[in-house]
Amino acid sequence: MVTTLLAMRISPVRVGAVIGRNVGALRSGPSYWLVLVSGFFEPLLYLLSIGVGVGALVGEVPLDADRMVPYAVFVAPAMLAVSAMSGALSETTFNFFFKMKYMKTFEAVLATPVRPMEIAFGELVWALVRGSLYTGVFLGVMVALGLAAPWWALAAFPVTILVGLAFGAAGMAISTLMRGWQDFDLLSTGQFALFLFSGTFSPVADYPGVLQVVVWATPLYQSVELVRGVVLGDLGWGLLVHAGYLVVMAVAGLVFAARRLERLLLP
Amino acid sequence: MKRFGDFTAVDGIDVSVAPGEAFGFLGPNGAGKSSTMRMIACVSMPTAGELRILGKDPAVHGSEIRARLGVCPQLDNLDPDLSVRENLTTYARYFGLSRQEARRRAEELLEFAQLTEKAASQVEPLSGGMKRRLTIARAMVNDPDLVLLDEPTTGLDPQARHLLWERLFRLKQEGKTLVLTTHYMDEAEQLCDRLVVMDGGRIVAEGSPRALIERYSTAEVVELRFGVLRPADLVGKLEGVGERVDPLPDRILVYTGDGDAAVAEVHRRGLAPSSVLVRRSSLEDVFLHLTGRRLVD
Numbered sequence: 001m002v003t004t005l006l007a008m009r010i011s012p013v014r015v016g017a018v019i020g021r022n023v024g025a026l027r028s029g030p031s032y033w034l035v036l037v038s039g040f041f042e043p044l045l046y047l048l049s050i051g052v053g054v055g056a057l058v059g060e061v062p063l064d065a066d067r068m069v070p071y072a073v074f075v076a077p078a079m080l081a082v083s084a085m086s087g088a089l090s091e092t093t094f095n096f097f098f099k100m101k102y103m104k105t106f107e108a109v110l111a112t113p114v115r116p117m118e119i120a121f122g123e124l125v126w127a128l129v130r131g132s133l134y135t136g137v138f139l140g141v142m143v144a145l146g147l148a149a150p151w152w153a154l155a156a157f158p159v160t161i162l163v164g165l166a167f168g169a170a171g172m173a174i175s176t177l178m179r180g181w182q183d184f185d186l187l188s189t190g191q192f193a194l195f196l197f198s199g200t201f202s203p204v205a206d207y208p209g210v211l212q213v214v215v216w217a218t219p220l221y222q223s224v225e226l227v228r229g230v231v232l233g234d235l236g237w238g239l240l241v242h243a244g245y246l247v248v249m250a251v252a253g254l255v256f257a258a259r260r261l262e263r264l265l266l267p
Numbered sequence: 268m269k270r271f272g273d274f275t276a277v278d279g280i281d282v283s284v285a286p287g288e289a290f291g292f293l294g295p296n297g298a299g300k301s302s303t304m305r306m307i308a309c310v311s312m313p314t315a316g317e318l319r320i321l322g323k324d325p326a327v328h329g330s331e332i333r334a335r336l337g338v339c340p341q342l343d344n345l346d347p348d349l350s351v352r353e354n355l356t357t358y359a360r361y362f363g364l365s366r367q368e369a370r371r372r373a374e375e376l377l378e379f380a381q382l383t384e385k386a387a388s389q390v391e392p393l394s395g396g397m398k399r400r401l402t403i404a405r406a407m408v409n410d411p412d413l414v415l416l417d418e419p420t421t422g423l424d425p426q427a428r429h430l431l432w433e434r435l436f437r438l439k440q441e442g443k444t445l446v447l448t449t450h451y452m453d454e455a456e457q458l459c460d461r462l463v464v465m466d467g468g469r470i471v472a473e474g475s476p477r478a479l480i481e482r483y484s485t486a487e488v489v490e491l492r493f494g495v496l497r498p499a500d501l502v503g504k505l506e507g508v509g510e511r512v513d514p515l516p517d518r519i520l521v522y523t524g525d526g527d528a529a530v531a532e533v534h535r536r537g538l539a540p541s542s543v544l545v546r547r548s549s550l551e552d553v554f555l556h557l558t559g560r561r562l563v564d
Binding site (some may be wrong): 011012014015017018020021024025027103104105107108109110111112113114115160265266267 | 302308310311312330331332336338340342345346347348349353356357358360361362363409510
């Protein structure tokens with residue numbers, strides 16, 4: 001991957017400039033802040049209503065064959081993974097698409113020495129910064145509510161960055177395929193389905209056999225399993241498989257997005 | 268040469284621009300001017316043919332070439348999320364300028380564009396002329412060797428246009444190479460040392476504004492109006508007056524070396540125009556002669 005980057009002649013200064021533009025936009029007015037802050041609340045509200053609220057009725061659920069955990073402890077890491085996903089996706093789909101198609105931001109940027117791959121890189125890093133703000137605060141809430149041990153919470157932080165990276169890259173790739181706003185309905189429906197059925201609110205082991213296979217193949221399931229394993233200190237080799245899945249997703253998404261951007265913006 | 272699928276936007280043009288020159292592409296909408304400009308700006312590759320910008324090949328050295336270009340696109344693509352000043356500093360960062368250098372450069376350019384008082388404003392409330400000046404200032408942020416201006420004054424009021432022309436003239440005096448497109452003939456006459464007229468993706472004429480007028484038009488033009496009489500019915504009676512007679516729906520243009528003599532001849536033939544205007548031939552006459560009067564867009 002390092003050699004690929006060298007071959008693409010990525011300049012850190014120019015990637016930094018692309019990120020700097022977004023920092024500038026954040027400084028300029030309250031509207032972007034509102035968007036930013038609101039994204040944090042959704043997973044938190046689900047954690048409180050379903051994790052804690054419904055959890056009081058459910059009691060304990062099996063984590064694996066020999067360990068039972070309170071329902072809120074089961075749901076919290078899943079909401080953490082969801083928060084990493086939606087932080088990265090909202091930046092790389094909605095905002096990215098808007099900048100590309102309507103604000104013509106990238107058109108202006110490409111009249112400078114900045115290359116399409118550098119735009120993709122900068123936007124992805126920015127999405128990660130945004131996602132990390134969400135997951136960092138969310139981890140703090142989890143520790144405060146006694147849903148995670150501080151050290152495991154700390155260990156889970158870089159894992160959420162990996163989740164953000166994978167979803168951010170995929171989101172950017174999807175954005176380059178979007179025809180208009182109507183396609184975003186499709187995307188949010190897909191995102192909601194992932195949110196409900198990725199072992200977030202009930203163990204996937206309870207699903208019918210075929211569906212288990214389908215769920216296994218989806219990225220949020222992989223993320224939830226990885227994050228839950230680390231947050232609950234339930235380590236095993238299986239976690240490396242989940243991590244590998246996300247790395248492949250990140251690289252594939254980024255390469256695809258950069259190629260498509262080149263074709264869209266430099267016809 | 269530039270093709271998009273079956274459509275040929277630029278159908279083989281041969282142009283070279285010398286350093287320090289102000290060069291114009293003129294032509295009606297759809298003539299291929301903007302496609303040509305995008306290729307020069309290294310954001311679109313020629314389908315065929317050879318292209319060298321600042322001595323380099325855009326297919327290989329696109330990024331290095333763009334580092335020395337200043338581009339003012341046809342439609343403003345300023346960043347509405349940033350203030351006027353940040354639009355300049357952020358753009359400077361894309362060229363690799365340090366933060367400090369970017370700020371210094373931004374102050375200079377705000378001055379140049381007469382926008383110092385608007386520095387902290389957002390972009391949206393600015394007038395069309397201000398946005399245009401900001402876009403041109405942004406194009407100058409890297410102190411470019413070659414400045415590309417795609418219809419720089421389209422949509423502006425006369426005051427804003429004259430201010431912009433004055434700024435562009437200053438750039439020319441600083442020794443910058445300017446390449447611009449326009450369909451305003453007065454703009455081309457004001458700014459261009461040399462220009463080409465494009466139509467249907469091809470070059471139909473090339474030269475200095477003066478030389479083009481001498482070659483494709485006459486020294487003077489007489490505009491005759493005949494009240495309710497239809498110009499098309501009167502053309503026969505004007506045959507032989509001047510070098511060429513061009514009937515428009517509302518008036519008749521007579522191209523001639525000597526306007527007063529032509530007017531005298533018109534009266535001698537017993538015609539009584541309701542109004543007569545003798546004027547010097549302009550680039551607009553050349554343009555309409557070469558590219559026709561039909562609407563193409």
